Amino acid sequence: MNFLVLFNWASPEPELLLELTTIIKAFLNHPDRSNLSIFIDYDQFPGQEADLYVSGVMMNLMIEGNEQLEDALNISLVSSQNFEEWFNSILKINYKILGNNVNKSQLNEWSDIIPIVTLEQVTDLEKYEFLSTINEQQKNFKLQLTQQCFNAQRFVESAELGKQLLSDYPDLVEKGYSIPVAHSLILSLNWYEVAANLPPGINYFLTSGWLNSLYQRKPVTQDNQPLPWYTYPAIEFLEDKVKPDFKVFEFGAGNSTLWWSQRVSEVISIENDANWFEEIKAKMPKNVQIFLREDEQEYAEMISSFPSDYFDVIIVDGANRNRCLEISLNHIKERGLIIFDNTDDYNYDSSVQKLANEGYKRLDFWGIISSYTYKNCTSLFFRKFDILESQGVPSQKQSILGKGCFQVMNPKPSPTQDN
Template sequence: MNENHSQILLDSAVAALNSGDSVLGASYLYDLWKHEPSILKSNAIRISHLLTIGGYWDAITSLLPKGTNSLVETGWLNSLTTSRPVNAANQPIPWYTYPSIEFIEPKVKREWNVFEWGSGNSTLWWSQRVNRVISVDHDPEWFRSISNQMPDNVSIKLITDKNSYVQALEQSVSEINGALLDVVVIDGEWRNECAKQAINFLSPEGVIIFDNTDRIMFREGTAHLDTCGLFRIDFYGMIASYLYKNCTSVFMNTPAFLRSGALPSDHRTSLGPTCSQALGE
């Protein structure tokens, strides 16, 4: 394929995608990949997403029983299209693995206080479900883009200094009148150092959510929490906006956390129904 024809295919793909025709756009990209894959390498991940979005999803979903296409009902396809962690209703969800969200959400209590290292859609998700969310972030540009979206029960701070960032958990306790925290989320910068602080202000039945624990770079922090005698459950699975799986680990002081929550047949979360629930079985 000559360079001119490759450019025509690429321009045609962009035009189709911009017009909202993801199927046609993906077909041009696929043709380009077959003949000149090197052209797509510079933006390979996004191209792979566009090829996925360009599948015949309307036809696939229509052939399945209503509400049973999990890629649609969880919002995974929507998140792939928008490049944001959202559900099918375009509502924010955390960037944790889907299985961990399914596990955590039914157990959340309105009176809880939550602290996060790392802010974003998870902050918005928690704010709709708990009493108070305190979140810190290290990225000025990201902080400016999200801080004005937060509701009144969220306190979000920009902290760029490493020591101050790690110690922010201790400082946050004064905002909730010295109460211990029900949830501590490790999902930002300097996670190993944050993990060493996380247990210090955790309530007796509180939980620590440590995202991306499958990364070698976070072995130190994960191992530290293990040595503290916490119970750990690892949730491997897909995440919003991407094609791969990650691991989100939930640490708890006591197995009492496992005894709370609805029965499986009554389970309802922001990620949509199971197949049996959709079918009314």
């Protein structure tokens, strides 16, 4: 077991030496000392002086004839001034012990999350036995440490910690924790090195923003522009069909709301999750009206407060979807478009069939989505075939998700090049 020990190095020398002696001696006399390691943090203190203090304590104990010195105690001096060495030490730590008068400023975002124990908990064998077991406190700490590694883009370390967590705590597999571990494994690959070995601009995982979305855990492009959580093929198709005067109603608010707001005149969005509503409402521009309806029936009926045949686009991508679709049919224009996400879920088969019975044609867009490794199906429903009219040729397509392979490798010459 590994302990990070912090002292107030500004303490008077006699007090500091007494503290060092007490802690080191306690570990030396511990019956499980061969399985213990101490990492002494000397941050904001000269390393040579810290080493002299520790060496002096060990020398004094030797002079006193402390027989336990015959068995080595693993003591390391660490400081965030040498961050990589310090960081690699932190990954091994289980608990921290705080000396007298240690203040909050001595802790950083990494050392702050390490569980605190007292020296008495280490020396009391019954309490020590609990510390040495796989316990909930260690589980929560390692989960937090893994997340901080991920946030800091230390994906290799995040993946290794995650794999160890899954081994130590099998219940995490049932809770779906293996998915973020898989994401860390994907991101731990040097994708920029991969891209460097490909023709510039054709690594779709980078240019589409998929890797960035995996890291950010939300649908965004490579340069952090918002995206709907539809399949990528559906987004690429819709880009050319959206018109500035469109009025849009959306069941389920989020980054998709922002994406639509940048392209149409009016967006009405309804959300049923109060916490998510509070998080996103301040981000919405003036052409968005966003409403909270936590009751699922009220949520579905919200669209009824708008006139018939009012919306050019209705998106069904939130709660109570089958009921939302049923009520929406009176509010879509004759030439309007209904977007129904996740139609690969059999729970929505009744809505797909209802739209077919109402004379709607369907286009299914299967493909990968932002932030995840799997594919979904986003379906578009329409009665008039205007939506299928092509604008321009594929070689001139401009997409927020990047260029196609031949657009990059064999671009059309500009008029000046022709001359």
